Amino acid sequence: MSQDAPAPPPVEKLIGTRIAELRQGLGITLDRLAAMTGFSKGYLSKIENSHKVPPIGSLSRIAAALRTDITELLHTPAAAPDGGLSVVRAGERRPVVRGGTAFGYDYVSLADNRRDKKMEPFLFTFPSQIDKYVFFEHEGEEFMFVLSGRVEWQAGSRKLVLEPGDSIYFDARLPHRGRALEGEARALVVTYAPRARD
Numbered sequence: 001m002s003q004d005a006p007a008p009p010p011v012e013k014l015i016g017t018r019i020a021e022l023r024q025g026l027g028i029t030l031d032r033l034a035a036m037t038g039f040s041k042g043y044l045s046k047i048e049n050s051h052k053v054p055p056i057g058s059l060s061r062i063a064a065a066l067r068t069d070i071t072e073l074l075h076t077p078a079a080a081p082d083g084g085l086s087v088v089r090a091g092e093r094r095p096v097v098r099g100g101t102a103f104g105y106d107y108v109s110l111a112d113n114r115r116d117k118k119m120e121p122f123l124f125t126f127p128s129q130i131d132k133y134v135f136f137e138h139e140g141e142e143f144m145f146v147l148s149g150r151v152e153w154q155a156g157s158r159k160l161v162l163e164p165g166d167s168i169y170f171d172a173r174l175p176h177r178g179r180a181l182e183g184e185a186r187a188l189v190v191t192y193a194p195r196a197r198d
Contacts, residue, residue, distance in 0.1 A: 149185025
C-alpha cells in the first residue's frame, strides 16, 4: 500500500469550495456576488458546486469582488507562506483551468504558491478550434509572449498572426481570443487585474 500523500482535490472542487468559503466569510450572498461580478446567480452557483470551472478572466473578476486574487481561489487556506519568494520547478507546475471550461484553453500556473501578487503568470496552450462567438474580457491588462507554434490572435476588431518570439500587451477589457494554427501553440501569459479594496 502506498504511503504517498493524498492527491489534491480536482481544481473545479477546490475553486468552488474556496469561492464559497470566501464569499460566506465576507457575508456576501450569491445574489450580491452576482451583482458585483455581472455573472448570473445560477452560473456562480454552478461554480461553487463544482459543476463549472470559469476561465481565468472570470476567476479574476470573482476574486476582485471577494477582495482577493486568483491564488486564493486555487489553494486551501493551509498553503505554506511564500516568504516573499515563489519558486515553481518544472515538475511542480499545476494545471489551473484545464480545458478553459469547455473552450479548449489550458492554463498552468507559474506562481501558484505566491500570495497577494499583483500579476498572474501562466503557461497557456491554445486550442486549434474555437467557438466563433466566444471572446474573453476582464478588468486589467494582459501580456502574452508566444513560445511555440503560431497563434491567430484577435483583440477587438483587430486580427493578427503571432509567431514564436512575438509578444502583445493589451487592455484586457477588449474582447479577445486566440487559436493555434497548424498544431499546438503555447505562450507565456501574464495578467494583471486591480483588486477591489474597501
